[in-house]
Structure formats: structure tokens, C-alpha cells
Amino acid sequence: MPLELPGEIRSLLENACSKQHATLIDAILRGTKERMILELFVDTPEGISLEQCENINRDLLKQSETNAFLDAIRSIEVSSPGVDRPLTHWWQYPRNIGRVLEFTFLNEEIHKHGSYTLLEADEHGIVCRDSKQSKKSGNENTTFSFPYSEIQKAIVKISFN
Structure with a gap:
């Protein structure tokens, strides 16, 4: 069952995506409070690149140094939505x-x-x-x-x- 993602963290995620000219399609926080995993699905009109995903991940890892919630996340996975996810834009x-x-x-x-x-x-x-x-x-x-x-x-x- 997905965990609750605080609104201020969602804003932080959207900001990290916008730095890469990407849109946050979905963010899923799963696992337990002790072992949280954050899955981000991001996209652009041209399609998201591996480099953009890596840069978003690096940005969030850097921010985890000063953000207690992000620091508590065990793993951050950034990827394209894939064909099995609904089109949202x-x-x-x-x-x-x-x-x-x-x-x-x-x-x-x-x-x-x-x-x-x-x-x-x-x-x-x-x-x-x-x-x-x-x-x-x-x-x-x-x-x-x-x-x-x-x-x-x-x-x-x-x-x-």
C-alpha cells in the first residue's frame, strides 16, 4: 500500500523535474516508514532521457542532505512512465x-x-x-x-x- 507523500515534498519533486524541463507524471511512495522507496515517473513532450532522469535523481539526493523526509527515503527511482501507465497530458x-x-x-x-x-x-x-x-x-x-x-x-x- 502506498504511503502518504507530503504536499511540500511533492512541490520539491516537481521543482527538481522542472529544472530538467520535465513534468512529474506520478510519484509513488511505497515500502514501510523504515524502508521507504520513492518512485518518480517523469516525462517531456519529446520523451524523457536517461540523462534527465539521472540529473533529477542527483538533485534529489543532494537535497536529501538538508531535508529530513528525503533523507529517510532508502531509494529514489526516476524513470519514464512506460506504456502501461495512462496518458495524463x-x-x-x-x-x-x-x-x-x-x-x-x-x-x-x-x-x-x-x-x-x-x-x-x-x-x-x-x-x-x-x-x-x-x-x-x-x-x-x-x-x-x-x-x-x-x-x-x-x-x-x-x-x-
Whole structure:
């Protein structure tokens, strides 16, 4: 079960990320109070680099010298969110154009939950094609537009074709 991450520590983490022009996607504090492990998932519009992750880690280790909470953490792990984590920012969508995403919408009466191929993405929303429907009907031109405000969750589906 994740431990509670104090708000002031979250701000400190976000600041360390912003120094590397990165965004903190998620922070998970796990383990026990005696053996805490902090996992940071960070990203940029271009994709996070190993060097940026290392620099964030070094910055936090340096800050642990003067911050009792950070000093109590046994391990800090900084990485990209990976394909199994939901997309949380609009700028994560363009680099997934052409991939199939599993969507959950806030209102299923308006948009049906399911797998859609991402065709376009910008700061306003996305354009997708329902892969299953287009295969059944033979109509590859049926597209749907969704503003981000209607998307509850979107995860890239891993394909082994």
C-alpha cells in the first residue's frame, strides 16, 4: 500500500523535474516508514532521457542532505512512465499517433469505451478510428473526435504484430 507523500515534498519533486524541463507524471511512495522507496515517473513532450532522469535523481539526493523526509527515503527511482501507465497530458498523445489506445470515457452514453487507433492529436483533442468497427464494416474512413475533457483514461495497448 502506498504511503502518504507530503504536499511540500511533492512541490520539491516537481521543482527538481522542472529544472530538467520535465513534468512529474506520478510519484509513488511505497515500502514501510523504515524502508521507504520513492518512485518518480517523469516525462517531456519529446520523451524523457536517461540523462534527465539521472540529473533529477542527483538533485534529489543532494537535497536529501538538508531535508529530513528525503533523507529517510532508502531509494529514489526516476524513470519514464512506460506504456502501461495512462496518458495524463495532451502532449503525450502526438508521439502515440498510429498506435491503438484503450479509452475509458467520462460519459459512455456519448462515447463507447474501447480500443481506438490514434490518428491525430493536438492541444485541443484527438481524432481516432474504432479499429473493430472499421474492420467489421469495411469502412476505414469512420473517425471520431474527442476533446481531452471527455477522456477519463487512455492507455497505449502493446501490440506484438
